[in-house]
Amino acid sequence: xxxxxxxxxxxxxxxxxxxxxxxxxxxxxxxxxxxxxxxxxxxxxxxxxxxxxxxxxxxxxxxxxxxxxxxxxxxxxxxxxxxxxxxxxxxxxxxxxxxxxxxxxxxxxxxxxxxxxxxxxxxxxxxxxxxxxxxxxxxxxxxxxxxxxxxxxxxxxxxxxxxxxxxxxxxxxxxxxxxxxxxxxxxxxxxxxxxxxxxxxxxxxxxxxxxxxxxxxxxxxxxxxxxxxxxxxxxxxxxxxxxxxxxxxxxx
Amino acid sequence: xxxxxxxxxxxxxxxxxxxxxxxxxxxxxxxxxxxxxxxxxxxxxxxxxxxxxxxxxxxxxxxxxxxxxxxxxxxxxxxxxxxxxxxxxxxxxxxxxxxxxxxxxxxxxxxxxxxxxxxxxxxxxxxxxxxxxxxxxxxxxxxxxxxxxxxxxxxxxxxxxxxxxxxxxxxxxxxxxxxxxxxxxxxxxxxxxxxxxxxxxxxxxxxxxxxxxxxxxxxxxxxxxxxxxxxxxxxxxxxxxxxxxxxxxxxxxxxxxxxxxxxxxxxxxxxxxxxxxxxxxxxxxxxxxxxxxxxxxxxxxxxxxxxxxxxxxxxxxxxxxxxxx
Numbered sequence: 403x404x405x406x407x408x409x410x411x412x413x414x415x416x417x418x419x420x421x422x423x424x425x426x427x428x429x430x431x432x433x434x435x436x437x438x439x440x441x442x443x444x445x446x447x448x449x450x451x452x453x454x455x456x457x458x459x460x461x462x463x464x465x466x467x468x469x470x471x472x473x474x475x476x477x478x479x480x481x482x483x484x485x486x487x488x489x490x491x492x493x494x495x496x497x498x499x500x501x502x503x504x505x506x507x508x509x510x511x512x513x514x515x516x517x518x519x520x521x522x523x524x525x526x527x528x529x530x531x532x533x534x535x536x537x538x539x540x541x542x543x544x545x546x547x548x549x550x551x552x553x554x555x556x557x558x559x560x561x562x563x564x565x566x567x568x569x570x571x572x573x574x575x576x577x578x579x580x581x582x583x584x585x586x587x588x589x590x591x592x593x594x595x596x597x598x599x600x601x602x603x604x605x606x607x608x609x610x611x612x613x614x615x616x617x618x619x620x621x622x623x624x625x626x627x628x629x630x631x632x633x634x635x636x637x638x639x640x641x642x643x644x645x646x647x648x649x650x651x652x653x654x
Numbered sequence: 655x656x657x658x659x660x661x662x663x664x665x666x667x668x669x670x671x672x673x674x675x676x677x678x679x680x681x682x683x684x685x686x687x688x689x690x691x692x693x694x695x696x697x698x699x700x701x702x703x704x705x706x707x708x709x710x711x712x713x714x715x716x717x718x719x720x721x722x723x724x725x726x727x728x729x730x731x732x733x734x735x736x737x738x739x740x741x742x743x744x745x746x747x748x749x750x751x752x753x754x755x756x757x758x759x760x761x762x763x764x765x766x767x768x769x770x771x772x773x774x775x776x777x778x779x780x781x782x783x784x785x786x787x788x789x790x791x792x793x794x795x796x797x798x799x800x801x802x803x804x805x806x807x808x809x810x811x812x813x814x815x816x817x818x819x820x821x822x823x824x825x826x827x828x829x830x831x832x833x834x835x836x837x838x839x840x841x842x843x844x845x846x847x848x849x850x851x852x853x854x855x856x857x858x859x860x861x862x863x864x865x866x867x868x869x870x871x872x873x874x875x876x877x878x879x880x881x882x883x884x885x886x887x888x889x890x891x892x893x894x895x896x897x898x899x900x901x902x903x904x905x906x907x908x909x910x911x912x913x914x915x916x917x918x919x920x921x922x923x924x925x926x927x928x929x930x931x932x933x934x935x936x937x938x939x940x941x942x943x944x945x946x947x948x949x950x951x952x953x954x955x956x957x958x959x960x961x962x963x964x965x966x967x968x969x970x971x972x973x974x975x976x977x978x979x
Contacts, residue, residue: 586684
């Protein structure tokens with residue numbers, strides 16, 4: 403197989419996505435496997451995502467503080483940090499961490515299955531490997547990433563609250579009021595919709611890279627590696643698209 | 655394996671529940687903040703300029719957020735209609751005469767609508783009512799008078815500078831100000847003025863008394879001014895004076911007539927030859943008298959007449975003694 407160009411691989415990925423949508427609505431749902439994948443993607447990523455979010459919220463607050471004090475806008479720290487985390491940082495950080503942890507995992511797992519011809523044997527035995535392996539995983543990342551993001555946002559905001567209280571006194575009521583006062587439903591809606599897209603892209607790219615892995619064990623490593631790289635890049639590209647779409651729709 | 659899977663499902667369920675719970679709580683709080691779940695009424699207000707008001711901006715009554723802006727639409731070229739959603743609870747406090755104004759939240763904050771309750775009775779607001787509005791003092795209208803004031807200020811400061819320059823250049827003024835004795839002098843002058851006015855006051859009182867006396871007829875002036883018979887007497891005296899002067903004029907005319915005639919008086923007064931003759935006669939008399947006196951001296955020493963002269967002398971002495979007491 404010749405080295406695929408970017409356009410060719412994009413086309414193949416789109417075809418893969420089309421197959422996913424076709425398979426996801428057809429009966430014989432692999433609920434057990436899907437729930438397990440949800441557990442792996444969602445719950446098992448929580449420590450990593452949670453600690454990252456905590457550090458992010460704290461660092462953002464502490465970094466922002468000197469500048470805001472200089473401008474005499476100390477009381478705006480909760481609002482700024484809150485909006486930053488909920489609109490942008492929470493989804494992006496979570497998606498990147500999940501891409502790093504889950505996408506590589508999926509890529510390596512499916513790649514080794516492909517290389518060791520387990521997928522081929524599944525096809526032979528009458529089990530639909532795409533439905534069992536790909537659909538469950540993509541669905542799991544798509545549905546779990548928003549939940550992870552919300553939890554990460556909550557942790558991050560709590561860390562921000564701690565950061566604000568490290569050098570001043572702000573009640574939780576005032577802190578949450580400051581954030582909610584400037585927050586719109588559209589902010590939350592856009593952020594949640596965005597994370598669904600991120601999750602879908604991470605799962606799809608991980609599965610695609612693993613599903614079509616070749617060249618033996620070397621291919622497995624490549625699949626895992628490129629799954630992380632491409633899904634991270636896809637997250638940023640989707641984020642850019644989301645911002646543009648929000649601007650066009652007048653949400654932001 | 656089965657137990658472990660169940661355990662995992664519980665954890666997964668818990669995780670999802672926490673995540674969705676956070677989302678639901680946030681959305682609920684946001685909704686409560688934006689009062690989506692409260693019962694509300696819609697009221698309207700027509701503005702000429704809404705200064706960048708957006709749908710969703712706060713509406714405040716007495717500084718408290720009581721609702722938000724629902725829609726903004728242009729009615730015609732000079733009217734923008736704003737529809738506000740107010741909480742049902744504040745309906746009792748917002749009356750139909752409540753004034754709606756456009757304001758800002760802080761110096762650079764969002765545009766908001768302020769509701770200002772007005773004194774005077776009015777019905778409570780109902781859904782669909784249109785509130786009266788007042789045009790806010792925009793920055794441009796505030797700048798207009800400020801520009802005029804600054805122009806005036808320039809003129810005033812210019813005049814002031816000229817005045818101070820002239821004051822600075824005026825030497826007499828500074829001498830006056832530097833004179834330390836000036837105050838004492840001024841004080842003394844004022845004392846003098848005070849004394850003078852005191853005297854003036856006394857004098858005027860005297861004058862008043864005098865005038866009063868004159869009016870009552872005291873003194874010569876009073877007599878002059880108040881005696882009614884004086885006029886008649888003066889008239890009589892003047893008439894007598896006129897008669898006397900007439901007599902005098904007639905006498906003088908007679909005298910002149912005498913002088914112009916050939917009488918003795920005219921010769922005595924006007925004839926110069928006569929006066930010379932008279933003077934010579936007088937000189938001759940003088941010489942004759944001196945000769946006579948010498949003759950008498952010689953007679954006294956003559957013995958013929960000595961006895962007679964002695965007897966006459968004795969008679970005179972006796973007469974003198976008889977006269978003395």
